[in-house]
Amino acid sequence: MDTSTVEIPITVISGPLGAGKTTLVNRLLDDPGGRKIAVLVNDMGEVNVDAELLASETDDSVIDLSNGCICCQLQDDLVTEVTRLAEERSFDYLVVEASGISEPLPIARALTEESDGDRLPDRLRLDTTVSVIDAYGFWKSFDPEESLPDAAPDPERPLTEVLVEQVEFCDVLLLNKCDMVPDEALNAVEAAIRELQPRARLHRTTYSEIDPSQVLDTGRFNFQAAKYHQGWKRTLAGDGAKEDHVHSHTHDDTVSSATAHNVESFVYRRARPFHPNRLDAWLDVWQGNVVRAKGFAWVASRPETVLGVSQAGPSVQAGPIGQWGDEKPETRLVFIGRDLDEATLTEELDECLITMDERAEEYSDDPFPREST
Numbered sequence: 414m415d416t417s418t419v420e421i422p423i424t425v426i427s428g429p430l431g432a433g434k435t436t437l438v439n440r441l442l443d444d445p446g447g448r449k450i451a452v453l454v455n456d457m458g459e460v461n462v463d464a465e466l467l468a469s470e471t472d473d474s475v476i477d478l479s480n481g482c483i484c485c486q487l488q489d490d491l492v493t494e495v496t497r498l499a500e501e502r503s504f505d506y507l508v509v510e511a512s513g514i515s516e517p518l519p520i521a522r523a524l525t526e527e528s529d530g531d532r533l534p535d536r537l538r539l540d541t542t543v544s545v546i547d548a549y550g551f552w553k554s555f556d557p558e559e560s561l562p563d564a565a566p567d568p569e570r571p572l573t574e575v576l577v578e579q580v581e582f583c584d585v586l587l588l589n590k591c592d593m594v595p596d597e598a599l600n601a602v603e604a605a606i607r608e609l610q611p612r613a614r615l616h617r618t619t620y621s622e623i624d625p626s627q628v629l630d631t632g633r634f635n636f637q638a639a640k641y642h643q644g645w646k647r648t649l650a651g652d653g654a655k656e657d658h659v660h661s662h663t664h665d666d667t668v669s670s671a672t673a674h675n676v677e678s679f680v681y682r683r684a685r686p687f688h689p690n691r692l693d694a695w696l697d698v699w700q701g702n703v704v705r706a707k708g709f710a711w712v713a714s715r716p717e718t719v720l721g722v723s724q725a726g727p728s729v730q731a732g733p734i735g736q737w738g739d740e741k742p743e744t745r746l747v748f749i750g751r752d753l754d755e756a757t758l759t760e761e762l763d764e765c766l767i768t769m770d771e772r773a774e775e776y777s778d779d780p781f782p783r784e785s786t
């Protein structure tokens with residue numbers, strides 16, 4: 414058979430450091446469900462520790478791509494390497510293990526027609542994006558009551574922007590390390606994750622144990638769906654914003670689960686701009702059980718510019734992401750969290766809005782970056 418025309422599906426595995434990605438890949442190498450798989454492993458260091466962990470068990474089916482991150486510096490290398498692999502080796506399924514700090518969306522973009530170049534051979538097809546999330550680490554990072562016992566050694570795992578993006582952008586989500594979290598807390602973790610990620614198929618796992626058919630050849634990848642069904646966009650859409658195609662997506666079962674665990678979300682909307690310095694100062698200090706805040710802000714110093722605001726745990730970013738153009742400027746910020754104090758957050762944000770007296774003021778010391786973030 415001429416193998417050069419056989420289609421090769423790709424599964425990309427993302428997830429934070431230590432969540433169980435390599436454990437999953439080892440399982441797939443042990444039991445690929447009748448497929449001949451190749452694995453491309455990305456690690457940030459000069460020495461690809463993950464590839465070594467895997468390669469010790471296997472032959473030449475593990476290829477490493479080290480010293481950089483495939484979602485940013487190594488995007489071109491990823492496409493080149495994947496193409497070269499398909500030309501030089503014989504396999505029928507490709508698994509890509511991203512580094513713990515990789516964002517899945519740019520990787521998916523590089524591997525699909527969404528990328529400018531579209532240089533990937535036609536027979537390579539992104540089939541599934543999987544995120545492996547450490548249930549214990551996730552809960553620890555935002556549990557307001559500190560109800561989980563510390564694991565030894567205590568892992569310092571802040572809820573980072575990248576982790577939230579790994580939850581938000583995937584087709585299949587493995588909620589791993591379930592052995593470390595009591596059932597009641599697991600239900601709450603799942604409710605929070607569902608609020609961030611309503612679309613993915615979610616599996617609770619221990620040591621990444623999963624039937625290979627749930628992560629290989631699922632056919633679930635759809636760039637537009639993955640991009641637009643992120644929880645914060647759904648919440649904005651539900652609030653009457655313009656992404657109507659998201660609006661139709663409802664999850665009554667998850668809404669009730671969220672309610673049962675006090676996971677909630679609200680949208681802060683105002684048609685009056687922020688005072689840039691007050692908003693900037695507030696973004697530095699605000700608190701309040703928020704897992705995720707994201708959206709668009711209107712700032713008086715740059716009335717024509719859309720300021721993107723993105724928070725996950727301790728990380729807050731704000732910077733220009735475009736122009737309002739013909740759209741009426743309006744701040745729309747989604748807050749997702751547990752036991753949210755909507756009244757206090759709203760009051761504090763309202764105090765950052767410009768007052769009538771300030772309308773004519775010049776804002777020469779605008780604190781936000783000029784370049785896109």
Ligand SMILES: Nc1nc2c(ncn2[C@@H]2O[C@H](COP(=O)(O)OP(=O)(O)OP(=O)(O)O)[C@@H](O)[C@H]2O)c(=O)[nH]1
Pocket residue numbers: 428429430431432433434435436437463512513589590591592593618619620621
């Ligand atoms: N208790 C427990 N430990 C697990 C589980 N899954 C993986 N581990 C352990 O967690 C550690 C990290 O697992 P890996 O599979 O290497 O995680 P990773 O996501 O590849 O980590 P990086 O390559 O550092 O990003 C290893 O010691 C695993 O044995 C689980 O479900 N429960």
